[in-house]
Amino acid sequence: MADVYFTEDHEWLRVEGGVATVGITDYAQEQLGDLVFVELPEAGRKVAKGDVAVVVESVKAASDVYAPADGEIVEANGALGADPALVNSAAMGEGWLWKMKLADESQLVGLMDEAAYKTHIG
Amino acid sequence: MNGEATRKLPLADLHEHAGARFGPFAGWSMPLTYPPGVMKEHLHTREHAGLFDISHMKLFEVAGRDAALLLSRACPLDAGALESGQSRLTFFLNLSAGILDDLIVTRLGPDRFMVVANAGNAASDEAHLRAVAAEFDCTVDPLDRVFLAIQGPEAWAVLSRAGIETGALTFMQGMEPRPGWFMSRSGYTGEDGFEIGLPETDARELVGKLLADDRTMWVGLAARDSLRLEAGLCLHGQDIGPETDPVTAALLWAVPKGLREGGSFIGADALRGVIARGASEKRVGLKPEGRQPVRAGAALVDEEGNAVGRVTSGGFGPSVGHPVAMGYLAQGIARPGTKVFADVRGAKIPVHVHALPFMPHRYRKG
Incomplete structure (x- = not known):
């Protein structure tokens, strides 16, 4: 059973065996509106917590998505190249953004669970 | 804005x-x-x-014996030649022929006109129009x-x-x-x-x-x-502004031919100068390769990395299904087919000069 965490920047992480699948929340995709492009990271890229990992572009604006922890990108969601709107239709599922091998799982301490996140967005 | x-x-x-x-x-x-x-x-x-x-946009009614004279002074427009019911795209220009605002002027009757102005310029437009109107027998009324x-x-x-x-x-x-x-x-x-x-x-x-x-x-x-x-239409404050003249903005079509040489509207001398010299850059449509939007503020460079222009509006075109943008390019290369590069967060996105509009206009013409 994977653990799911949420950040204050409206990202979710599903962690399984030291690898986190990362995406933006349904709340975030609603705020951004229809996505038309996702600038995906290369596999193998090392990121530190707070680095811009992905840029999502809506019709109107570009928005940064930050690495929620230190680690190495192992895969980007190639399906978003052809269909970036997957992030709108399935933010928590098929619209995931990237997978990363976590350098230090203790960085997950302090992230929110789903109930805490729901309170956070009101 | x-x-x-x-x-x-x-x-x-x-x-x-x-x-x-x-x-x-x-x-x-x-x-x-x-x-x-x-x-x-x-x-x-x-x-x-x-x-x-x-x-948020502002309607001004200009009325009085000199209403046409006022608008022909304030805008590169032969207001007296408009038939009742005709509308025209025109501008308030400054003395350097920079575009203070773009407007739609409609003749309502012999001595009455409607002026539609942009929200961001409503206050300065009103002050400008009233200042010019001081020389004329007419009134300027902002409508609620x-x-x-x-x-x-x-x-x-x-x-x-x-x-x-x-x-x-x-x-x-x-x-x-x-x-x-x-x-x-x-x-x-x-x-x-x-x-x-x-x-x-x-x-x-x-x-x-x-x-x-x-x-x-x-x-x-x-x-x-x-x-x-x-549709290739300009947003004032972004694609055009007081630093842009109608020639550079590729909007000279909105200035009647007879006025380009002989007009006595505010900014006429400067506009004649630009027409005689030629503009150093020109507004163009830009089509980025691929799916990534190129947005306002992005610098445009040539193959060698020399600065050749800038993007003033950009985003995604839902009807055409690809990113669309407009901006300014140096005169010699501002023509369809030219390929330049937009700097987007350090990456160089290939961009092609594209005829405007991207989406054909479907106006109901007479």
């Missing part, structure tokens, strides 16, 4: 009720999107009818109106069902169908459509009728921007 939201639209309660997401624009809190979202709102406008609240746009191929049919016949108007014509109303067949989307200024009580009744027709949908400022960009 973006500023702190200080003013609410008269119909703000209707937008809240419709579930709009608001954002600041030109000192107003404006509906940016409604629940269907920018993509659906944009496409609905091109297929059916989009309803826009553009009450709700201003609606209904745009799209079914706009005329929706208005007809709501009891408003539009058959007397073709593109760039305007009239006063009822007391206190001003209606023109024009818009900011490239589609057939209408802009209607009217008192708030009438506006509430009209909006109710229009939205009762399922061909009509509220459309926010986000889709208004993507629609106008596909």
Whole structure:
């Protein structure tokens, strides 16, 4: 059973065996509106917590998505190249953004669970 | 153009009720999107009818014996030669021929004109027009109106069902169908459509009728921007401004030929100078390769990395299905087919100069 965490920047992480699948929340995709492009990271890229990992572009604006922890990108969601709107239709599922091998799982301490996140967005 | 939201639209309660997401624009809190979202709102406008609240824009009535003389002085326009009911795109220029604002002027009668100005410039436009009017026998009255746009191929049919016949108007014509109303067949989307200024009580009744027709949908400022960009239309303060003259902005077509040489409007001498010298750069359409949007502020460079221009508007075109942009390029290379590169967060995105508009205009011409 994977653990799911949420950040204050409206990202979710599903962690399984030291690898986190990362995406933006349904709340975030609603705020951004229809996505038309996702600038995906290369596999193998090392990121530190707070680095811009992905840029999502809506019709109107570009928005940064930050690495929620230190680690190495192992895969980007190639399906978003052809269909970036997957992030709108399935933010928590098929619209995931990237997978990363976590350098230090203790960085997950302090992230929110789903109930805490729901309170956070009101 | 973006500023702190200080003013609410008269119909703000209707937008809240419709579930709009608001954002600041030109000192107003404006509906940016409604629940269907920018993509659906944009496409609905091109297929059916989009309803826009553009009450942030300003209507001025210019009236009096010298009304035509005033407008012919303030704008590169032969206002006296306009027939009653004719509308024209024109400008207020400064002494350097820079564009203070772009306007639609409509002749309402022998001594009366309607001027439609941009929200961000409403206050400075009024001051400018009043200052110029001091030399003339006429009045300048800012009108207190709700201003609606209904745009799209079914706009005329929706208005007809709501009891408003539009058959007397073709593109760039305007009239006063009822007391206190001003209606023109024009818009900011490239589609057939209408802009209607009217008192708030009438506006509430009209909006109710229009939205009762399922061909009509509220459309926010986000889709208004993507629609106008596909149509190749300029946003003042972004694509044109006091630093841009009509030649550089590729808008010289809006200055009647006879006035380019002989006009005595404000900025005429400077404009003659630009025409004689030629502009050093020119506004063009830009089509980025691939799917990644190129946005306002991005620098344009050539193959060798030399600066050759800048992007002034950019985003995604829902109807054309690819990113669209416009900007300025050095004169020698500002022609369709030229390939340059936009700097987007350090990456160089290939961009091709593209003829404007991206989406063919579908105006109802006479």
